[in-house]
Amino acid sequence: MTTIEIRHTRSNFDSDDDFEAALVQRAAECGPLLAEHAARHDREGSWVEESFDHVREHGLLAAGVPSELGGAGATIRQVAMVQRELAKHCASTALATSMHQHVTAFPAWRYRRGLPGAEATLRRVAGEGIVLVSTGGADFTHPRGTAQKVDGGYSVSGHKVFASQSPAGTVLSTMFAYEDPERGLRVLNMAIPFASPGVRIVANWDTLGMRGTASNDVILEEVFVPDERVLADRPHGVVDPPLQVIATIGMSIISAVYLGIAEGACRHAIAAAAGRESDPTVQRQVGLMTHRARVAAWALDGALAEAGDDPQPSMHTVAAVMAAKREIALAGIEICDLAMDLGGGAAFFKGSPIERAYRDIRAAKFHPFNAEATLMHAGQLALGIHPNTA
DSSP: OOOOOOOOOGGGSSSHHHHHHHHHHHHHHHHHHHHHHHHHHHHHTOOOHHHHHHHHHTTGGGTTSOGGGTSOOOOHHHHHHHHHHHHTTOHHHHHHHHHHHHHHHHHHHHHTTTOTTHHHHHHHHHHHOOOEEEOHHHHTTSOSSEEEEETTEEEEEEEEEEETTGGGOSEEEEEEEEEETTTEEEEEEEEEETTSTTEEEEOOOOOSSOTTSOOEEEEEEEEEEEGGGEEEEEETTOOOHHHHHHHHHHHHHHHHHHHHHHHHHHHHHHHHTTTOTTOHHHHHHHHHHHHHHHHHHHHHHHHHHHHOSSOOOOHHHHHHHHHHHHHHHHHHHHHHHHHHHHHGGGGGSTTOHHHHHHHHGGGGGGSSSOHHHHHHHHHHHHTTOOOOOO
């Protein structure tokens, strides 16, 4: 059993703001160790193992578990702020842990509604330190792989990609297409232990950025999944109400990571500009960089406020979160470009945190919805067209 220290819970504080500040401070305390190992893992393309364990041992992976189940009781916003802080020190650690965080936040949403299986999962996250791995970003409305009905459950096979934090994973939160004889093509959301026969991780993560997330492929070959591990039975190709909630929660937390990367790049670039403060070009570049970061932060704040602590299914809320994600992605890329200019030749060398952020921030484009799909979705809503596919 993993030792986990839950130092802060919501009941220990007079206000949500104080609680959030304490959680963010705890994330900042993890920062030096994350930063110490970030360059090496980026250079090697290796899993950020000690950084991940450090975050888990500090209780932050149980932040979103309700306090009565052993967690800290953090809201979606508070979890997002934790991930934002972690990203300033190591983007790969922040993105990898954000995948666990949003998969934990959805069972918490289910737990508040008394839905089956949620409480047991959340107690294990808090008590045992289990790690939940998602394939939802690549599967979304058209999952990779199929399910066949068998006695007592399903036999599933498929090739999953972008399974971040796979070396530490306990349970795979994934989905498969299922041809129902009466209702047609469906999507089944499932929880599959990595220890199940037929589950295999392919260590093939070798990328431009986010090189320490170990977002490897996972192969499933005729894996048996009992009926009780089927968490949802949804229409195929549709952003239905449960997926609307998942997208709202997931992209709120993931977007915060990319904002943190941009803010970290700002900090390093301003430090690199020391001694050149009187240069008008430097002044303008820093001004533009901090302006873009501020507006991106407002976008995230607005989306989190619209989503609230307990989001309801809503395409309009999805649109708000995706708009924030788009703004953060575009602003983050511009910020990291400016940071590279301000950092000068030194920022072009491997090992520079600015150079690493310059590459890591570009991963923001690959989470659904992409920038163009976000505009299409918003336009359809504004025109009164119900956008139910993606």
